[in-house]
Amino acid sequence: MRNTVEFKKKIKIVLVDDNVEHLSGIRELVSMESNFDVVGTATSVNVAMSLIKKYRPNVVLMDINMPEKDGLTAIMEIEKMDVDTKVIALTGYDDPDLIFRAIKVGAKGYILKTMASAQLIYAIEEVAVGKIYLPTALSSRFFDYFQKSFKEEHTVVTDDDNLLTYLTSREEEVLDLLTQGITYKGVAEKLFISETTVKTHVNNIFQKLQVNDRTQAVLYALNNGFLSKRKMKLSV
Amino acid sequence: MRNTVEFKKKIKIVLVDDNVEHLSGIRELVSMESNFDVVGTATSVNVAMSLIKKYRPNVVLMDINMPEKDGLTAIMEIEKMDVDTKVIALTGYDDPDLIFRAIKVGAKGYILKTMASAQLIYAIEEVAVGKIYLPTALSSRFFDYFQKSFKEEHTVVTDDDNLLTYLTSREEEVLDLLTQGITYKGVAEKLFISETTVKTHVNNIFQKLQVNDRTQAVLYALNNGFLSKRKMKLSV
DNA sequence: GTCCGTATTGACCATGTGGTCTAAATCGTT
DNA sequence: AACGATTTAGACCACATGGTCAATACGGAC
Numbered sequence: 001m002r003n004t005v006e007f008k009k010k011i012k013i014v015l016v017d018d019n020v021e022h023l024s025g026i027r028e029l030v031s032m033e034s035n036f037d038v039v040g041t042a043t044s045v046n047v048a049m050s051l052i053k054k055y056r057p058n059v060v061l062m063d064i065n066m067p068e069k070d071g072l073t074a075i076m077e078i079e080k081m082d083v084d085t086k087v088i089a090l091t092g093y094d095d096p097d098l099i100f101r102a103i104k105v106g107a108k109g110y111i112l113k114t115m116a117s118a119q120l121i122y123a124i125e126e127v128a129v130g131k132i133y134l135p136t137a138l139s140s141r142f143f144d145y146f147q148k149s150f151k152e153e154h155t156v157v158t159d160d161d162n163l164l165t166y167l168t169s170r171e172e173e174v175l176d177l178l179t180q181g182i183t184y185k186g187v188a189e190k191l192f193i194s195e196t197t198v199k200t201h202v203n204n205i206f207q208k209l210q211v212n213d214r215t216q217a218v219l220y221a222l223n224n225g226f227l228s229k230r231k232m233k234l235s236v
Numbered sequence: 237m238r239n240t241v242e243f244k245k246k247i248k249i250v251l252v253d254d255n256v257e258h259l260s261g262i263r264e265l266v267s268m269e270s271n272f273d274v275v276g277t278a279t280s281v282n283v284a285m286s287l288i289k290k291y292r293p294n295v296v297l298m299d300i301n302m303p304e305k306d307g308l309t310a311i312m313e314i315e316k317m318d319v320d321t322k323v324i325a326l327t328g329y330d331d332p333d334l335i336f337r338a339i340k341v342g343a344k345g346y347i348l349k350t351m352a353s354a355q356l357i358y359a360i361e362e363v364a365v366g367k368i369y370l371p372t373a374l375s376s377r378f379f380d381y382f383q384k385s386f387k388e389e390h391t392v393v394t395d396d397d398n399l400l401t402y403l404t405s406r407e408e409e410v411l412d413l414l415t416q417g418i419t420y421k422g423v424a425e426k427l428f429i430s431e432t433t434v435k436t437h438v439n440n441i442f443q444k445l446q447v448n449d450r451t452q453a454v455l456y457a458l459n460n461g462f463l464s465k466r467k468m469k470l471s472v
Numbered sequence: 473g474t475c476c477g478t479a480t481t482g483a484c485c486a487t488g489t490g491g492t493c494t495a496a497a498t499c500g501t502t
Numbered sequence: 503a504a505c506g507a508t509t510t511a512g513a514c515c516a517c518a519t520g521g522t523c524a525a526t527a528c529g530g531a532c
Contacts, residue, residue: 104383105386106387139370139375140368144368147340147368168507178451181449181452183449183488184489194512195511196512196513197509199489201510203492212490213417213518215417215454216417218454222458404477404479406478419518420518429479429481432482432483433480435519436480436481437479437480438520439521442520448521449488450519450520
């Protein structure tokens with residue numbers, strides 16, 4: 001298994017950590033692998049970015065507990081560069097929110113500093129070939145967090161006393177057009193009905209949604225998952 | 237290890253699959269475990285729901301490739317019941333979108349029918365004790381999909397030609413109030429300026445956002461991450 | 473000091489919008 | 503056949519909204 005790797009190019013790595021001792025520690029550890037090539041190290045995000053632009057490494061090990069310029073925004077910037085450089089987040093804390101945000105901004109791996117060195121090596125190898133690596137302990141934290149954040153969104157949208165449910169289908173059509181910023185006249189033309197009729201519908205919508213102008217109606221619709229409804233019917 | 241389990245209560249399981257043969261196959265498989273107790277099986281979501289309400293199982297194995305009432309909506313409903321019943325999605329396909337949606341609606345596990353039976357047993361045990369179980373192969377699919385969907389959102393919001401950037405800070409304040417559905421008079425009172433001034437600001441906003449009424453302005457603001465901006469400054 | 477951008481305010485007017493009342497045609501239900 | 507809900511439509515009115523022009527005041531930039 002390891003032999004096949006020998007034939008490939010070495011994995012180019014850049015290390016980023018504001019703590020110099022950590023940096024050399026990690027460097028020593030990573031350098032022990034014969035197919036790893038540490039092309040640069042940095043103690044600040046700014047230096048790291050220029051290193052990355054220069055060497056185009058395969059993998060960046062990024063400490064995300066740095067002051068000044070935050071490690072997360074650094075990951076975002078690297079992602080925005082749209083190059084083939086993968087970032088593994090490195091930190092001391094297994095805070096679910098931090099894990100979630102790191103993955104969200106594009107980290108391809110997340111390793112705790114307390115984890116065994118073998119795990120770090122393995123993560124680098126996996127990430128280098130395009131996979132995403134999250135230790136099981138961390139991935140379950142991630143999933144928990146993910147589901148919770150979605151459950152909150154749900155309870156808001158799926159609320160039983162959602163006034164949108166009182167709308168008739170025609171009123172929904174009209175509201176749909178209102179949420180696109182269309183005037184009475186525009187709606188009337190689209191639905192092939194008179195402007196007066198549109199006004200009647202709109203007034204009924206206001207009554208049912210307990211608002212008194214179109215902006216509030218649109219806001220209510222958007223905040224209560226009006227757009228999500230038709231999506232649900234097709235895809236969930 | 238297994239001995240400690242013996243002292244605990246058995247894990248109550250409900251199986252749901254529209255294919256009767258699959259159903260009996262899974263039942264046979266699951267029943268072999270001494271600490272599993274299959275309290276019911278169903279070939280339709282409706283029957284399944286009443287079984288779940290009746291027996292309050294610890295785990296539900298749910299085939300999500302069923303016609304008529306979809307398995308995913310079934311999971312949503314179970315979640316909405318807010319009971320301590322965990323659902324493991326069971327399917328033949330490792331479609332990333334399907335995996336993502338299943339987890340999104342609250343599935344605590346996702347197993348392919350082609351996977352080894354030992355994996356299913358393990359998944360049930362893990363999920364029963366409150367963990368989330370996704371085989372590595374599937375979790376990497378999930379993460380890929382997750383990051384892609386977020387990357388798309390990003391590119392929209394971070395768009396360079398975002399007209400919102402042309403607004404002055406005062407105009408942003410006014411727009412902020414507009415996105416809450418407040419009238420000229422209301423805005424004037426909140427900002428301690430005259431109604432006329434508000435109108436001027438609003439007109440300038442329309443010019444800059446290239447729209448011609450407040451609804452469209454609000455929609456533009458919402459669609460281009462106006463609200464997300466202040467959040468970002470604090471939390472990313 | 474002068475210029476430019478921003479914030480402020482007033483006046484005027486056309487039109488869009490919201491509120492209310494009435495009423496006809498249609499459709500499904502009882 | 504009768505009823506209720508929905509969809510359609512007109513009339514009328516008050517007021518909010520959007521468009522335009524002009525003017526003052528303040529701050530920073532050159």
